[in-house]
Amino acid sequence: MRVLAAMSGGVDSAVAAARAVEAGHDVVGVHLALSRMPGTLRTGSRGCCTIEDSMDAQRAANIIGIPYYVWDFSERFKLDVVDDFIAEYSAGRTPNPCMRCNERIKFAALLEKAIDLGFDAVATGHYASISTDDHGNRELHRAAAWAKDQSYVLGVLTADQLAHSMFPLGATPSKAEVRAEAAARGFSVANKPDSHDICFIPDGDTRGWLAERVGAEQGRILERDGSVVGSHEGAHAFTVGQRKGLNLGVPSPDGRPRFVLEVKPATNEVVVGPKEALDIAEISGSKFSWAGLAPDDATVPFDCEVQIRAHADPVPAIAVLRDGVLVATPTTPLNGVAPGQTAVIYVGTRVLGQFTIDRTVSAVPMPASS
Structure with missing residues (x-):
């Protein structure tokens, strides 16, 4: 098969691409440029899809011996992931940008372009497995190693997308084994830390990032009975279940901490209450x-x-x-x-x-x- 290997610049996607080659596929590597600020470099293990990551991916592709390209998906990423993230928070919801990226970028925009170019499948470094039932229907399953299982973030894939997806790491028992394999192959990313947090907010300050784009407006923090117990600088900065950063001026009668129960963007109010609620x-x-x-x-x-x-x-x-x-x-x-x-x-x-x-x-x- 002709396989397009999505190479993020991390250890998982590099090993996945190498395994696809060893399985006998005709593989081409591609890195997705998603940042609107191409000069950005990673800070520690925060963020992804930067120039540093692109260079790491290219070095791995050179060792594997496959063609390598960088595709600019930054405009699509901004519209389908970043703008969606802002809109969802503004509406009082808590979005998952990794789900949206898999749904709309890696297994929609990327897969569509790959098929148009004659590729049969897209391979990624996700820890998940695909099996086929007795009637030839493809099924998505958890990875062998539950500690690293990433099937949750792939739950948005449809039957058509699964038909053109490949996860070479699905049966791998541990991330340590993948790192050891990367080192044996001579990949410089063998010990590269995993990325975490939201890739387009590399400093991890989601509240500050949203405030710059949505604006900050003082509002009320309410108990479930409607009594005012504090104030805030913007409801978009809160999410259900949050405990820290409430800065309440009125202690709870029983002395127990309060948690965010509801966010009301229309009135710029936040409702708090006990954990059991x-x-x-x-x-x-x-x-x-x-x-x-x-x-x-x-x-x-x-x-x-x-x-x-x-x-x-x-x-x-x-x-x-x-x-x-x-x-x-x-x-x-x-x-x-x-x-x-x-x-x-x-x-x-x-x-x-x-x-x-x-x-x-x-x-x-x-x-x-x-």
Whole structure:
């Protein structure tokens, strides 16, 4: 097969590209230039897709012996990931930019261009596996090493995208083994730290970054009964479940800490309360997709597991498609769920699908605001 290897400049994608070559594929490496500031360099392990990363990717491609190109996707990235991130926070939701990047850039824009150029598949360094059922349908599954499993952030992939995807690291038992293989191959990135945080906010100051783009306007912090307990400089800086940075002027009657329960961008208000009020009995969303073959009849409730963060534990649940909305009811309450997060549905190790959380139902009824 003709395979386009997406090379981020990290150790995982370099080893994935090398393994694709050794599997007998005709491989071409490509690095995506996503930054609108091409002179930016990484700081430690923050950020990705910078000039330094591009050079690291090219050195790995040279050792592997494959052609290497840099494709400028910065405009598409700004529109589909960065601007979406700002809009979601402005609406009081908590988006996952890595999900949007996989959905709209790596497995949409990149894959579309790859297919137009005659490639059969795109290979990445994600830790996930693809298998085929008895009828030839492709399925997305967790990686062999659950500690490094990245199937959650790939939950947005559709059946058509899975048909053209390749994850050479899926069966690897540990990241240490990948680093050892990279060192044996002579890759300079063998001990390069993993990137973390939001790649387009490399200093990690999300609140300051948003304030520059959305603006800061003082608003009220309220208890669930509507009483004012503090003030803030912009509701967009808060997310459900947050505890730090509230700066409340009125202590809680029981002395326990308060957490953000709701963000109201229309009124620029933040609602806080006790930790137990974060327990969620039901989540749902109308923006959903199936990763491969859809259930025979999703309108019939089915057993599954739901995962709401990349590093969260999956929770047993019952899911059902009701009036065009995918609803998941966990057997034990979820904690600190925010609208805008992605819920990924698993059946065993298989990723069945995902939805963006539009609505949550609290396990602890919230008193009406005054």
